[in-house]
Amino acid sequence: MVGRRVAGVTVRHPRTARLNASTDEVETRLMGRRFESLARHGKFLVADLDDGQRLIAHLGMSGRFSLANPDTESPPHTHVVIVLDDGTEVRFIDPRTFGFLAVVDEDEIAGSPIARLGPDLWVSPPTAEELATRLSGRTAPIKALLLDQAIVAGLGNIYADEVLHHARIHPLTPGGEVGPGRAGALAEAMTLVLSEAIEVGGTTLDDLAYLLPDGAAGENVDRLAVYGREGEPCPRCGGVVERIVLRGRSTHYCPMCQV
Template sequence: MPELPEVEVCRRGIEPHILNQIISDVIVRNANMRWPITPTITEACGEKIISVSRRAKYLLLETSKGTLMLHLGMSGTIRVIDKSTPVSKHDHFDLVLASGLVLRLNDPRRFGSVLWLTEDIQEHPLIKNLGPEPLLEDFSGDHLYDKSRKKTVAIKTFLMNNHVVVGVGNIYANEALFQAKIMPTVAAGKVSRKRFENLTAIIKTVLSEAINQGGTTLKDFTQVDGKPGYFAQKLQVYGRAGKACFVCQEKLKEIKQAGRATVYCPTCQKN
C-alpha cells in the first residue's frame, strides 16, 4: 500500500499539470470501487481545480463547487497523460481536462476511491477524526506523550493509529523506531516524554527524506507507464529480517504485530 510519502510525491507530481485547469469531463468505467463512484461526480464538469492538497493519504482536488477526494487504496496509481492514450485494464476513472490531459486512476484491486463532496471536507467522517499531520508543528513529542498515557498497546501499533497521527505506516514506523532505539513491542504508555520528543523528530526526518528521494520520480507522472512505486532508499530494518544490523551487526529479528511485519534489532532497540 502506498504510504504517506508516496502519496505526497503523487500530489506534487500531478499538481503542476492539473492546478487551475478546467474539468471538461469525467469518465467512470467501473464505479464499484471501495465506495461506489456516484453519478453526482458529473457536477465537477466545468469546474476549475483551485487547489491540490493532501490529508493523510487522501488527495483533495478542490473546486468552488466541491472537492474530489481520491485514495489509492492498496494498489492504485494515478497518471497524468494525454487524453488520446489508449485505455488499459483496470483504468477505472478519468478526470478529463480542457488542456487535453487526463488524470487517470488505475486500480487492479479496486480498494481505492473517488468521492465527490460538496460539504465541508474537514467535517467528512473520513477526515474529521484524523490525528495531526506528522510533518506539521502540531505533531510533537508532547502530543504523543499525552495521547499515550495509560495505553498498553505496543508503541508501533500506537504510531500506526490514524487517530493518533496520520501517515506513519508500517515501513516508516519500523524505520523510526529503529533510529529512536525503541523496542516496537514496548507499551506506548511506558515511553517517556523525552523519548517521544526524540521519536517525533526522527519521524519527521524519516518521512521528509523519503519524500525528497521520491522527488526524482516526478517526471514519470507524465509518462504513459509512469508508476513511481516505492523509493529506492536504503531501509535500515524493514525487509531485512535475518540480515546484520547496520549499526551493531546483530541479526535482525521479525515478528508480527497487528498482522504487519515488524523488523527490529534486539541489541540496538530497548524497552
C-alpha cells in the same frame, strides 16, 4: 489541474467509488466543477471544488494518478478518467483497488475520512510533548499507534518500522510507556526517516508499485535498516533483525538495540 474545469468524467470501477453511493454519484458531483486547490494531508489527496464540495483521493497500495493525452490508450486498471477543459485526461490507475475517490459535500466533510486524521507529520511535525500527550494512557503497541492516522498522519508500515528502529523503541512497547523522553526521539525520527527517504526518491519495493513521476525507482530500499531485512544484521549494533506479525502487518525490528 488547479483552475481547470471537469469537462467529462467516467468512473469504471464501483469499488473505487465505494465511499459514495454509486459511481454515478461521483460522476454527477464532479461534472462541470472547477478545481480550486490541491493539497495532501497524510496519505490523502484533497481537492477543493468550486461549489464547496471536496474530492478526496487515497492511493491505497497500488494507486497512481497520471496526466495523459486523451489520444493515448489507458493502461490496464484505469478506474477513473477525468477529462479537463483543456483536454488533459486525469487517470486514476489502481490494480488492487485499495485506493478510492470520494466526492463529499460541505455537510459530509465532518464525517469523511479526512476529518479523523491527526496532524500531518511532514507539515506539522509533533513536538515531543504533543506526541507524549497523544500516546499517554494508550495500551496498544507503539507500532500500531504509529499506523493510526488519527494520532499522526502520514506513516505507513515501512516507515513505522524504520522510525521505531531509529528511535531505538521496541515495536511492542505500550504507547503510554514511551514517555516524554523517548517521545522526543520518536518525533525526531519521524522527520529524519521521511526526509532521508524523500531525498533519494522514496521506497520502491520489488513489486514496483511505487515509482517516481518519470518512472524511475526510488532508492530508499537500500537504506532501510530493518524493513524487509529479517535475519540480516542490524546496521547499528549487529544484532539480528527479527520479523513478527502485529495486527496483521509484518513488523521488523532489532531485538538488541530496540528496547
